[in-house]
Amino acid sequence: LLFSAYFNLRISHTTRKEKMKMEASVSAVEKIIGYTFQNKKLLEQALTHTSYPEAVSYERLEFVGDAVLGLAISNHLFLAYSSVDPGTLSLLRAANVSTEKLARAAVRNGLHRYVRHNTFSIVDAINEFVEAVDCEDDCVVVKYGGSVKAPKILADIVESIAAAVYVDVGFDLKKLWVIIRGVLEPIVTLQDLEQKPQPVTMLYEICQKNGKKVDIEQQKKWCQKHGQCLC
Template sequence: MKMEASVAAAAVEKIIGYTFRNKKLLEEALTHTSIREAVSYKRLEFVGGAVLGLAISNYLFHTYTSIDPHHLSLLRDANVSTKKLACAAVYRGLHYYVRHNTSSIDDQIREFVDAVEREKDCAVVLYGGSVKAPKILADIIESIAAAVYSDVDFDLKKSWVVIRGLLEPIATLDDLQQKLQPVVMLYEICEKSGKKLDIRQWGNGAKSTASVYVDEELVALASSDRKDIAKLDAAKLALHKLEPVLPSVTVADFCTSFDGTFDIEAAKQKLHKICEMKNWTKPVYSIEKDEGNAQNKIYVAAVEIATPDGRLRMLGDEKSRLKVAQNSAASLMIRGLQQGKYL
């Protein structure tokens, strides 16, 4: 939607309760790159992500004085995720004042607004959701935060007074525990079991990849065009892998069981059929472990598939026959696809 910059800025000033000294900053913060005759929010967005991250980090550091760093990191991520920020934009009606010139953006925002209205508990968004959050809405929150930060002469304390209102309600430690955020649960499982958890992320072009290591062993890997979703998907896949190893930990709240077993009959054929129905490329299998003699062989197979969100890879369990090992990998991949709401 394209409206006059001054009109949009005046409306947003009322919403956030702050009057800018430099109105141009807010006008720029609301302008998408599709409006070529105006300066877009891209530079402000660059600063805004860091401003929000530091501001919420300061708040959490002083609010939760006795929790460990990884829980602080999880709380920070929950409060500045793409979905959380996009929801914040919708709740405050900021989506009406995003200045752009692309019809597809209108469609994305409309679909997301409808989903937010259906998901009444979306006020504290930790992960997931039925509709992908439009990045432009999160960008706007980040850009407004940067505009405020710049307008108060880069004083983080002063800007936090305004920025906090954009992030409310702020996700708490109780919210993380109640919502069973996959990354939180994964940390809890490993901590209770005395296992070392390491989640590593890296970028490859527009894609972000997350890999989960437990006791230095790769357990799961997932890719997405969004860093937070790649991390969540990898955590979900890792939980499936750890469930049979750690039966005392309940993950049934967000895992759908396949008749209580982890080996699905004819899983390779079923996974092939799934990929065929969704017009994905065929699954690719590899041998990750081939040890022992003819009487006592140990195989571990992996399967990789390409989805519209990126490539997913899953390791199977140790098996005495190669075909059974491949079936194990396919079984776990199907479970992961279901958990990741691909099915």
């Protein structure tokens, strides 16, 4: 009986501690996105990974967020580029809502600090990605791709937060876009899309920024089939 009372007390204390932590996270994220939720449970859900026990995860919100972000970006691009063909608009939309792009938006806005989960491997993956993104700053080409693969959880929370906002504003797409656009900046533009990535230049820029020396060695290979040298 005594053990049972002690055990229940510990659970109650842990629950209160977790509740206070989540309330602080909700408040912090509201400040980041510049929007105060009427239903804060929506944002709590948006920040909860499936690995976290006894809590509703962001899976359903992510489902909505994936679609609504695509639609919001589509509307923006349609209005911004009146003479661009559908194929190019599709490429622009894909670049703006890719896992790589959304994960970077999460990191650059500090949203990764508030994800509620119970998996150590997630911490390692996020930390590695955050370090990589820090090195990529000011490098235009990596707005929507880079050296380290983005953890999907980071893109998921951006989609989930967008969905939470969308539901909270009564499914008003215009209101959602006004609120969430700042999180998605910089928006990948047509000029960005047309700019061909230069991997070697990118490597020199990143190494120079971090005080590293890069030495590139070329190797020659002979192609037997075509009888020519491949560098």
